[in-house]
Amino acid sequence: MFNSVVKNVRRLNEDKTVNIGIANGCFAAITTASIQGEKEWDAHGHIVLPPFVEMHTHLDTTLTIGNQVNNKTGTLFEAISIWHERKQYLSEEDVINRATKALHMLMEHGVLYVRAAVDISDPHLTALKALLEVRKRMAEVLELQIIAFPQDGLMSCEENQARLIEAVEMGADAVSAVPHLERTREQGIASLEYCFSIAKQYDKFVHVFCDEIDDDQSRFLEVVADLTIKNNMEGSVTASHAIALAYYNEPYAQKVIQLVKQAELTIVACPLINSVVQGRLDRFPKGRGITRIKDLYTAGVNVCIAHDDIRTPFYPFGSGNILQAAHMGLHLAHMTGADDLHAIFQMISHHGAQSFGLEENYGIEIGKPANFITIPGKDMSDIITNQPKCSFIFRNGNLIASTEPEKTQWHTVSTNNKVSGAST
Ligand SMILES: [Zn+2]
Known part of the structure; x- marks a missing residue:
């Protein structure tokens, strides 16, 4: 029994x-x-x-869509400025309520492991405090990893350097950087060096927001890989987005992919949001807004697909259903072949589990x-x-x-299986 x-x-x-x-x-x-x-x-x-593994979402911005201001253009830059205003009004209760609701949305769709970035560009670290509380309250039902994420940069907003340390000391699991949003390339590199130095000092893992821009000159992924190898951190570093990789010339892209493989980086693609925020400045043909998922996977890189935003100024949709992200990802990556489906499933499950450190128990x-x-x-x-x-x-x-599976009850079907009144 x-x-x-x-x-x-x-x-x-x-x-x-x-x-x-x-x-x-x-x-x-x-x-x-x-x-x-x-x-x-x-x-x-x-x-x-x-259970599915969500490798990249935001529980501080979640469910704020239309809460103060709507993003009229739909661009990433307007979203960042809306969030800059909205975060002045955060309270712990506000974040706890919205985060808990979003986590339930993810759980209903089978996600029991969630990695969430929390913006630390707030002097009071209100959202971080709230999410540490949520992590504690929900520990029995899901595993939450919290990334200390400096949305306004580590060099462009120097106060974030001390906040990154404070966040780690308070209990964040990982440190982040956003090199392509720093003022100059040199500051982008400096921000990564700072991020890795804190990770090393506090024995935390690294999860960088990297090259989320349609710019073939945004070349921070190679720096992330290089710092990973130099710091002997192979297997404990993740880079989200890596959009610019799709714009690199072929010889350089292949060099970077091999470097990513050597550094054992995890690459997280966020096809729902990136399909709409990227390619905005292209005329035609327009970029697909996604990293080289198939090339990376074929090269043996640990690639994940994540849902990312749920109803935020950055992305107005999303129900917590990670299968929507997988669906969008396989379209954008041209991975609709029968063999590709196995790979896509791995990208929302086992690959995330590997990065989460769950291998033995997953x-x-x-x-x-x-x-x-x-x-x-x-x-x-x-x-x-x-x-x-x-x-x-x-x-x-x-x-x-x-959840009871959906079942449609037909009331107007004629004997030849056509809906009454439908044209043929
Ligand atoms: Zn994101």
Whole structure:
């Protein structure tokens, strides 16, 4: 007798259903045999997957869309200036409420690991204090990593240098920089050197916002890779965006990709927001607003796809459904082949888990913590197409959320299966 049993789940790419037995919070059986538990659920043949990993979002800006001012142009630069105003009115309660709501939106869609950047360009570090509290309150249901992120730069806003240290001492997991937004290239490099020095000193990992600009002269990714190798930090550094890589000439791009591989960087693409904020200054042809996802993946780089903003001045949409980001990512990266779907799934699960440091405890295997989701669909193509919510979400063997699958009831269908009144 197990503590819990989830019956009739299907593993990806398998036809037969299996039953999962859970004991002491861990997978204790995955079998076609009939098993019994003190509590039992029927997954009706839904696919079982490890929880998704969201590698890049913002819980301080989240759900502020239209809260004070709308972004009329939709550009990144207007968004930054709106946020500059909005953050003067932050209170801890305000951030806790919005962050908690956004985390629930992500969890409903199967995300149980979240890495969030918090802007430290506020002298009171209000948002950071609030998110440290959220991390504590929600520790039982999800794992939250907090990046200390200097939105206004580390050199352009020198006060952020001391705030970065303060943020780490308060409990931030990682340090960041935003080199392409510093005033000069030299200041961009200096900001990265500062960021790495603090990471080294405090034994934190690095997650840089890198080259989020359609400028083939924005060449900070090579600097991030170089500093990673020099500081012996291979495997503990992430770079988000890396848009400029898409604009580099081919020989230079290939050189940088090899350097990224050598430094064991994780690259995070954010296709929802970047598809709309990039390419704004192009006439035609317009850039696709995404890094070289396929080239990086093919070269063996640990590439992730993230949802990023949820209803902020930077991006007015987003429901917390990371499958929307995967869907957009595979379009922009030309990865619609059958074999590509496996890669896209890796980019919202195992690759993030690797960067999160979860390898030993992540996946559907006997002995590992019973963290998993079940999701309606026949295969990955079905899941990416329909982007359904999870039917069950388990954390350490406990059911934390469930959603009834959508079912449409037809009332006007004629006998030849055409909707009455529809033209043919
Ligand atoms: Zn972002």
